[in-house]
Amino acid sequence: MADQTAAGPRALIVGASRGLGLGLAEQFAERGWQVTATQRSASPDLEQLAERGVRIETADIDDDMSVAALHRRLDGQTFDLVFVVAGVATESDNPLHAVSRAVSAQVYLTNAVSPILFAEAFADTLAPGGTLAFMSSILGSVALNEDGGWENYRASKAALNTNARSFAVRHAERDYGILLLHPGWVRTDMGGAEADLDVETSVGGMIAVIEAFAGRRDVAYLDHRGETLAW
Ligand SMILES: NC(=O)c1ccc[n+]([C@@H]2O[C@H](COP(=O)([O-])OP(=O)(O)OC[C@H]3O[C@@H](n4cnc5c(N)ncnc54)[C@H](OP(=O)(O)O)[C@@H]3O)[C@@H](O)[C@H]2O)c1
Numbered sequence: 001m002a003d004q005t006a007a008g009p010r011a012l013i014v015g016a017s018r019g020l021g022l023g024l025a026e027q028f029a030e031r032g033w034q035v036t037a038t039q040r041s042a043s044p045d046l047e048q049l050a051e052r053g054v055r056i057e058t059a060d061i062d063d064d065m066s067v068a069a070l071h072r073r074l075d076g077q078t079f080d081l082v083f084v085v086a087g088v089a090t091e092s093d094n095p096l097h098a099v100s101r102a103v104s105a106q107v108y109l110t111n112a113v114s115p116i117l118f119a120e121a122f123a124d125t126l127a128p129g130g131t132l133a134f135m136s137s138i139l140g141s142v143a144l145n146e147d148g149g150w151e152n153y154r155a156s157k158a159a160l161n162t163n164a165r166s167f168a169v170r171h172a173e174r175d176y177g178i179l180l181l182h183p184g185w186v187r188t189d190m191g192g193a194e195a196d197l198d199v200e201t202s203v204g205g206m207i208a209v210i211e212a213f214a215g216r217r218d219v220a221y222l223d224h225r226g227e228t229l230a231w
Helices: 019-030 044-052 064-073 101-125 151-170 199-213
Strands: 010-014 034-039 055-058 079-084 126-135 177-182 219-223
Touching: 010 019, 010 101, 019 034, 019 044, 019 199, 034 044, 044 055, 055 064, 064 101, 079 101, 101 126, 101 151, 126 199, 151 177, 151 219, 177 199, 199 219
Parallel strands: 010 034, 010 079, 034 055, 079 126, 126 177, 177 219
Antiparallel strands: none
């Protein structure tokens, strides 16, 4: 693995107050990674991980000043993984025409624009052979959209995929890889109680995929089992 030190590789997990981000921070720490994890506001669940060596930071990816302040606080650190997990699914059950323009725009900004702006700000923190990961979704696949539903969210994740590919082209000389990950359908606040997977299973799968991806420099759209998804 790139930049493997005696103390273990380093991960920055963005959006770890609950759900998948919290699970990733916990399991990466258990596996010996040095984890820095962010919350928007105080998360007692995340703060418990400080006892296990996780560095807790604060950032709102929709706020440029907050992102810049985080970058300053982490000055000089490099990461083998920067993973932007944060996302929203506001009014996701409503068809597009039943969602206000303001809500549609905010979902697009948080899910498709802010992760890329975060990546621009933190590209200089990625260690050679490291990975820049974005939490996408299978719903972001244009090719696989045969059932509809979650229209605005779906479009925002498709836009995230496209924006990440544009980022990859813009950073063609980079020495790190770019992953768009689908975690499966997972029982979180967003995924709901009926979802297929618990957080532990999804996160365990994603960590295996990320560790296997280390050292690659291409762009991949994979699920938590490592299966390639159609764009
Ligand atoms: N659960 C699923 O089945 C599923 C499937 C496919 C993809 N995903 C994706 O996986 C990611 C995590 O989802 P989840 O299921 O864990 O959802 P969740 O439980 O609703 O957690 C969402 C996380 O994103 C954070 N967040 C939202 N907006 C943010 C912002 N502007 N700045 C910083 N953090 C922000 C939240 O922080 P606060 O606590 O401050 O709100 C929270 O930590 C999302 O990108 C989601 O789209 C989930």
